[in-house]
Amino acid sequence: MSECVVPTLTSAEVVASKSVLPEGWKADMSNLAGLDLTLCATELLRRTTSRLPQDVIDALVKGRDAEEPGSRAFNTLNDMVRNIILADGNVSPLCQDTGSIIFWVRHPFGFSQRAARKQLRAAVMEATKRSWLRPNCVESLSGKNSGTNMDPFHDHHPAFHFEEWDQAHIEVSVMQKGGGSENVGAQYRLPDAALGAGRDIKGVRKCIIDAVVKAQGQGCSPGILGVSIGGDRVTGWERAKELVLRKLGTANPDPKMDAFEKELTRDLNTLGIGPMGYGGATTVLGVSAEEMYRHPASFYVSIAYMCWSSRRGTLTLAADGQPSYDL
């Protein structure tokens, strides 16, 4: 049980050979309003549901190698690596909770957001039909499952964030956010008397420690934290989630925040919660924090908790229409 499983994934060629995109498929960028993203987004979902980003795999392996060989923490991280290999090889979901689907789309002027919504929804329905996504959209009160991953009332699932930019290419990022990890996310309002947390960086630190201790293993630790400091109740949460998209191991552009993140990550890993809450030294894989504006009267700390199976990916349509994927 205690041999180190090496995370050998299928090669880029094999991944490409399983693509739902016909060989040589290219988007016609001269007709932005007439683009159809359905197929290339279905391919994005096929990849995100079955393949973890390399930086997440590297962090899990690093965590495992630091645990005592044969310990529960070591074996659990080893099983996570085994699971990563299997899901990739079989093109099957890494986790049965394929999450809520959140898209971030950045596009040039002339692109139709209305058309893109329709196409990305179609991609989600197709991925659901192919058992790459579990139908995760139920009526709140009755619990009735729509079966298609579509919001039975409005058009709020999948969730979309659009941004028009001055570049010629298009980026579609997606996150599959599991329910267990979503449930252990937390938003604090400072000052917090119970925690003894004031309106300063020490207070923020206390909130984060508290959230991780309350989460224990229930959000499928080791977790990845996106933390926004400030904003309002909505913008804070929105940013916190988006911060989870940041690659692990990349430095925060704000040197003060970078130092804060590194120290906090070290400290959180002394809590002893470990993988799945079994105990151990790997409680979080990383923290991504950012300071925002705030109303003088409000001070929110929003903490998005992502499980170890951090399924995220980006499709890029280059200026010449060539599609590429980052996993």
Place this chain on the structure above:
Amino acid sequence: MIRLTTPLTEEAIRQLKVGDEVLLNGNVVLSRDMGHKFMKEQKPEWLKPILENMVIYHCGPVVRKNADGSWTFVAAGPTTSIREEPYQADVIETYKVRGVIGKGGMGKKTSEGLQKTGAVYLHATGGAGSLLAERVKRVVDVKMLEEFGSPEAFWIIEVEDFPLVVTMDSHGGSLHEIVAQQSQDRAKALMA
């Protein structure tokens, strides 16, 4: 490593201690949020022969329907168990359940239920959906699929060497309580 096969006897369960590693074989019954509310509030009789001396698995699988009408489990890891805390002890007692599989552990009320009836909480690795689906030999039956939808239905599956760890036993032991206490103490020191 302890090999167990369902149905289980109270005697076998009483011997298990926190930290024991178990490979489970035989039938288990999937149930999560809707199922637990239903079992506590309506106590349906028809579930009694299905659940007596059996194991409940907190799981909402990804399934695929095959051309011949049979089902395949594509991904089947555990869901967070603590949501069933208000219901679990009653369900264990009403249906004489011998084990509950999930992740994240459960609280005091469930621990008391485990002690009273003679049952254990078995922890599976969360997120290991593909790995655990490989240990599902076949789908035996499914109940309430129409009413609850596939993630919430009572799937009855046969598992083979399903890898688990006893994290709450029938004597009041709980690994989750120990880890929580230690991490709370450490957090206090970090916040000082």
